[in-house]
Amino acid sequence: MILDLTDDQKAFQTHIAEFARTRIAPAAAVIDERGVFPRELVKEVAARGLLGVTIPAAWGGAGRDYISYALALEAIARASAVISVIASVNNSLVAEPIHKFGTDAQKQTWLRQLVTGNGIGAFALSEEHAGSDAANQQTVARLDEQGYVLNGRKVWVANAEAATVAIVFAATQPGSRGRGIGAFLVPLDTPGIKRLATPDSLGVRGLGCVDLQFNDVRVEADALLGGPGDGFQVAMWALDGGRVAIAAQALGVGQAALDAAIAHAKQHEAFGQPIANYQAIQWMLADSATELDAARMLMLKAADARQRGERPTLEAAMAKLSASEAAHHAADRAMQILASHGYRRGAVVERLFRDVRATEIYQGTSEVQRMVIAEHVLGESGV
Numbered sequence: 001m002i003l004d005l006t007d008d009q010k011a012f013q014t015h016i017a018e019f020a021r022t023r024i025a026p027a028a029a030v031i032d033e034r035g036v037f038p039r040e041l042v043k044e045v046a047a048r049g050l051l052g053v054t055i056p057a058a059w060g061g062a063g064r065d066y067i068s069y070a071l072a073l074e075a076i077a078r079a080s081a082v083i084s085v086i087a088s089v090n091n092s093l094v095a096e097p098i099h100k101f102g103t104d105a106q107k108q109t110w111l112r113q114l115v116t117g118n119g120i121g122a123f124a125l126s127e128e129h130a131g132s133d134a135a136n137q138q139t140v141a142r143l144d145e146q147g148y149v150l151n152g153r154k155v156w157v158a159n160a161e162a163a164t165v166a167i168v169f170a171a172t173q174p175g176s177r178g179r180g181i182g183a184f185l186v187p188l189d190t191p192g193i194k195r196l197a198t199p200d201s202l203g204v205r206g207l208g209c210v211d212l213q214f215n216d217v218r219v220e221a222d223a224l225l226g227g228p229g230d231g232f233q234v235a236m237w238a239l240d241g242g243r244v245a246i247a248a249q250a251l252g253v254g255q256a257a258l259d260a261a262i263a264h265a266k267q268h269e270a271f272g273q274p275i276a277n278y279q280a281i282q283w284m285l286a287d288s289a290t291e292l293d294a295a296r297m298l299m300l301k302a303a304d305a306r307q308r309g310e311r312p313t314l315e316a317a318m319a320k321l322s323a324s325e326a327a328h329h330a331a332d333r334a335m336q337i338l339a340s341h342g343y344r345r346g347a348v349v350e351r352l353f354r355d356v357r358a359t360e361i362y363q364g365t366s367e368v369q370r371m372v373i374a375e376h377v378l379g380e381s382g383v
């Protein structure tokens with residue numbers, strides 16, 4: 001088993017880390033404060049091929065492997081969690097499923113613009129009563145002679161404030177759960193769509209999360225990505241990649257928290273010496289470093305499985321679960337180590353502490369990841 005990154009992966013990681021340090025990190029606090037989708041910075045991210053990292057060059061993408069993609073997201077998240085999520089939604093939840101399931105015409109219309117930054121993608125699966133229970137879709141797509149008519153409401157749609165297109169999931173056979181859901185490529189300027197602003201969120205502010213209301217939204221039959229009953233499979237396939245991406249994002253945030261804690265522990269003194277001299281502090285740093293590195297191994301394993309074309313459902317769930325919890329612990333310990341110096345609006349650790357929490361909620365809560373893992377552990381027959 002080879003655990004080393006290739007020279008190309010290392011060079012790409014260094015290149016993106018430098019971009020993140022010089023261009024993204026200085027903007028992170030302002031994005032958080034304003035809570036507005038950072039369109040100009042996202043254009044710079046696109047210019048570096050980071051909105052279509054694994055999409056082949058023939059479609060305008062960077063044509064890189066999944067490990068490189070995950071490394072890039074981790075490096076970006078170390079500077080700004082929200083930029084990392086924006087990129088991961090566009091890559092894993094929109095561009096990748098279009099590349100995998102789309103027709104040539106759909107790729108011509110959407111893929112190139114999404115990966116070059118001329119458009120932004122969103123993924124509209126969740127509803128008020130279809131979060132963890134994503135198969136419980138109440139948004140309906142009714143077929144008539146001119147195509148489909150969509151009615152319903154989607155909640156928490158990241159990127160939607162700025163997105164040009166969303167993959168919208170809707171019941172084509174209401175009541176049939178996962179077997180009767182379609183995935184539709186819907187331009188967000190289609191008549192009948194309303195973006196509904198929602199109250200401010202705790203963290204990852206600037207993600208452009210809005211609710212989407214669909215009132216008699218008409219799309220042609222060729223807006224379907226896959227078959228009329230394939231949508232749930234499209235969503236689950238996309239989420240396999242998305243969970244690897246969120247694991248990478250969580251690791252970047254957790255690493256940033258550990259970095260801040262180490263720097264503070266070395267320079268801040270109590271009882272006449274740096275607090276890094278105290279074993280209580282050392283053990284917190286040691287635990288964070290160990291947990292993050294263990295989760296990083298799982299994340300790389302999942303990214304490698306995805307790259308090899310396997311369904312990494314189990315590996316991705318384990319990676320997301322362990323990385324988001326390791327990062328949460330690292331942010332919590334960093335707050336403890338910085339104490340009053342972290343517990344102020346505007347302190348870096350304060351932002352990381354808020355940003356990290358979402359990684360245990362979106363793209364499947366930690367409970368959902370444990371359900372996925374338990375299903376594999378118990379085998380198909382269950383208990």
Ligand SMILES: Cc1cc2nc3c(=O)[nH]c(=O)nc-3n(C[C@H](O)[C@H](O)[C@H](O)COP(=O)(O)OP(=O)(O)OC[C@H]3O[C@@H](n4cnc5c(N)ncnc54)[C@H](O)[C@@H]3O)c2cc1C
Binds near residue numbers: 131132159207363367
């Ligand atoms: C910042 C942010 C961005 C998001 N972006 C998107 C997006 O771009 N697109 C999108 O479609 N969605 C998005 N979401 C929605 C997100 O995917 C859902 O919030 C998530 O899946 C959980 O659903 P829920 O909030 O409805 O909680 P619920 O499903 O109502 O769950 C509530 C609690 O019950 C637990 N629970 C539920 N069922 C079980 C069970 N069977 N066993 C044990 N525990 C259970 C859950 O783990 C959770 O703790 C986003 C959410 C956030 C916060």
